[in-house]
Amino acid sequence: MTAPPIVELNGLTKRFSRKLDVVERFARRLGAAIDDRAVQAVSGVDLSIAEGEVVGLVGESGCGKSTLGRMVAGILPPSAGVLRWRGTDMRKLSPADRHRANLKIQMVFQDPMASLNPRLRVADIVGEAPVVHGLVPRRQAEEYVAATLRQVGLDPAYLRRYPHQFSGGQRQRIGIARALAVKPDVLVCDESVAALDVSIQAQIINLFMRLREELSLTYLFISHDLGVVEHISDRTAIMYLGRIVELAPTPELFDKPNHPYAKALLDEAPRVSVEKRRFAPIRGEIPSPLDPPAGCAFHPRCPHAMPRCSAERPALREIAPRRWSACHLNETTGP
Numbered sequence: 013m014t015a016p017p018i019v020e021l022n023g024l025t026k027r028f029s030r031k032l033d034v035v036e037r038f039a040r041r042l043g044a045a046i047d048d049r050a051v052q053a054v055s056g057v058d059l060s061i062a063e064g065e066v067v068g069l070v071g072e073s074g075c076g077k078s079t080l081g082r083m084v085a086g087i088l089p090p091s092a093g094v095l096r097w098r099g100t101d102m103r104k105l106s107p108a109d110r111h112r113a114n115l116k117i118q119m120v121f122q123d124p125m126a127s128l129n130p131r132l133r134v135a136d137i138v139g140e141a142p143v144v145h146g147l148v149p150r151r152q153a154e155e156y157v158a159a160t161l162r163q164v165g166l167d168p169a170y171l172r173r174y175p176h177q178f179s180g181g182q183r184q185r186i187g188i189a190r191a192l193a194v195k196p197d198v199l200v201c202d203e204s205v206a207a208l209d210v211s212i213q214a215q216i217i218n219l220f221m222r223l224r225e226e227l228s229l230t231y232l233f234i235s236h237d238l239g240v241v242e243h244i245s246d247r248t249a250i251m252y253l254g255r256i257v258e259l260a261p262t263p264e265l266f267d268k269p270n271h272p273y274a275k276a277l278l279d280e281a282p283r284v285s286v287e288k289r290r291f292a293p294i295r296g297e298i299p300s301p302l303d304p305p306a307g308c309a310f311h312p313r314c315p316h317a318m319p320r321c322s323a324e325r326p327a328l329r330e331i332a333p334r335r336w337s338a339c340h341l342n343e344t345t346g347p
């Protein structure tokens with residue numbers, strides 16, 4: 013029997029409802045039209061991640077990447093849908109097992125300065141969670157933190173320092189050490205190298221890949237940087253306005269994207285060098301998640317849009333082995 017995916021999402025959805033402030037509530041009572049529609053940040057995402065796999069998640073700003081990552085990491089509760097951990101619906105786990113499963117999925121954030129408590133020393137930033145969660149006895153915490161720092165390439169002599177005494181790259185290593193300290197199986201990296209200089213980015217990416225080998229880690233790697241995602245991901249998912257529109261093995265997707273949105277992203281991205289391959293603007297504005305277009309959300313910007321595209325939302329379908337795309341064109345012209 014094959015093992016179930018380590019993480020599996022079925023129909024995962026997140027809506028953010030907008031709370032009206034006092035003035036807005038008063039204005040509404042007086043008859044003013046106040047917009048209180050919910051933001052549909054993530055809509056019905058299906059995604060399976062195999063143990064040891066690196067899945068890259070890319071898309072323009074506001075398409076729901078961080079929200080999806082936060083749901084996977086258990087930081088945000090989904091509004092609908094199912095998240096399975098090693099084959100079991102998270103909601104069906106006992107509170108103790110759910111807690112253990114949540115610890116197994118850790119997040120590494122973009123801005124280490126904002127995500128590290130400036131008043132805590134590295135020893136506490138990295139050592140607190142494993143002690144609190146009973147993974148390490150308090151008397152061994154310092155030794156454990158020193159070993160974790162070594163694992164991410166930091167000198168354990170820095171244990172008593174504060175975050176502001178480190179460079180950006182070193183701070184990100186501390187953020188990674190903090191995540192590793194609770195012995196996760198999965199890292200959700202949310203723009204984890206975006207704030208770093210290119211040379212430091214390369215070092216941190218190499219660190220992620222070394223840790224993948226050493227600790228058999230699985231990654232959901234969120235980035236707006238196509239070069240980084242192409243470099244490190246086994247498969248890449250492209251998100252547009254809350255949905256995955258294409259999912260494929262990375263070399264195939266970058267070589268021959270299927271979805272018009274994926275094509276537009278890749279065609280317009282300069283291919284001069286991996287470092288420079290970033291998003292270039294695509295014709296038209298990204299629509300508001302408050303009012304997503306009917307049918308295929310990409311149709312107002314799509315050069316191939318047909319009447320059907322504005323009426324009927326295309327499902328994400330397997331168009332070839334391991335290649336998934338959500339486009340009506342696949343039914344008319346073939347992939």
Ligand SMILES: Nc1ncnc2c1ncn2[C@@H]1O[C@H](COP(=O)(O)OP(=O)(O)OP(=O)(O)O)[C@@H](O)[C@H]1O
Binds near residue numbers: 072073077078080
């Ligand atoms: N806490 C929140 N309350 C209300 N709306 C939110 C909240 N968090 C995110 N959103 C909205 O949900 C949508 C998706 O946001 P999200 O941050 O997930 O996108 P993203 O692709 O990660 O963008 P970026 O790359 O800019 O971080 C956006 O329209 C955003 O404004």
